[in-house]
Amino acid sequence: MLLWEKRNGPGKIFMKDRYFIDTNILVYANDKSEKDKYNKAKKLLLNGIINENIAVSAQVLSEFYVTVTQKIKKTLPADIAKKEIQLFKAVDIIDIDFHLIIKAINISHKHSLSYWDSLIVAAAQKAKCNILYTEDMNPDQTIDSVTIKNPL
Numbered sequence: 001m002l003l004w005e006k007r008n009g010p011g012k013i014f015m016k017d018r019y020f021i022d023t024n025i026l027v028y029a030n031d032k033s034e035k036d037k038y039n040k041a042k043k044l045l046l047n048g049i050i051n052e053n054i055a056v057s058a059q060v061l062s063e064f065y066v067t068v069t070q071k072i073k074k075t076l077p078a079d080i081a082k083k084e085i086q087l088f089k090a091v092d093i094i095d096i097d098f099h100l101i102i103k104a105i106n107i108s109h110k111h112s113l114s115y116w117d118s119l120i121v122a123a124a125q126k127a128k129c130n131i132l133y134t135e136d137m138n139p140d141q142t143i144d145s146v147t148i149k150n151p152l
Helices: 023-028 035-051 058-071 078-090 098-111 115-126
Strands: 002-006 013-017 019-021 054-057 092-094 131-133 146-149
Touching: 019 035, 019 115, 023 035, 023 058, 035 054, 035 078, 054 058, 054 115, 058 078, 058 092, 058 115, 098 115, 115 131, 115 146
Parallel strands: 019 054, 019 131, 054 092, 131 146
Antiparallel strands: 002 013
16 A cells, blocks of 8 residues: 655655565564675665554564574574564554454465465555565565565
8 A cells, every 4th residue: 555644844745655574574684694685674674664664463573583582593682682573663563363363364265375474464454565575475476455575
């Protein structure tokens, strides 16, 4: 969905796309072992936070915490991972509720996606994002109103 907002005074309009970030993008932005992916992911996150056009879900933040504290080669201490998550308190965080679960199940059946990927897509739709940045799904596939993009 395209958002319109006034910038730099009356009469000046700035258009921006809202986008949703999947877990792997957050992980790469905190894992310097792959420098190119680290730089691209960090830039994408910072731009989204600065421009206020980024969304994530409670699922993404939870998966991020587990991944960076337990699953990557050079894990982050829990307190650092928590601080990284706290940076997102000002962005749109989509909660998982009953309606989102049902929507994810429907997306999963309709598009032959895993339930977990479908939950990400459903959250992106709920956040009114037209782009989902991820490394895990088919790039350039559009699922209802959300287009999957691999920024890495």
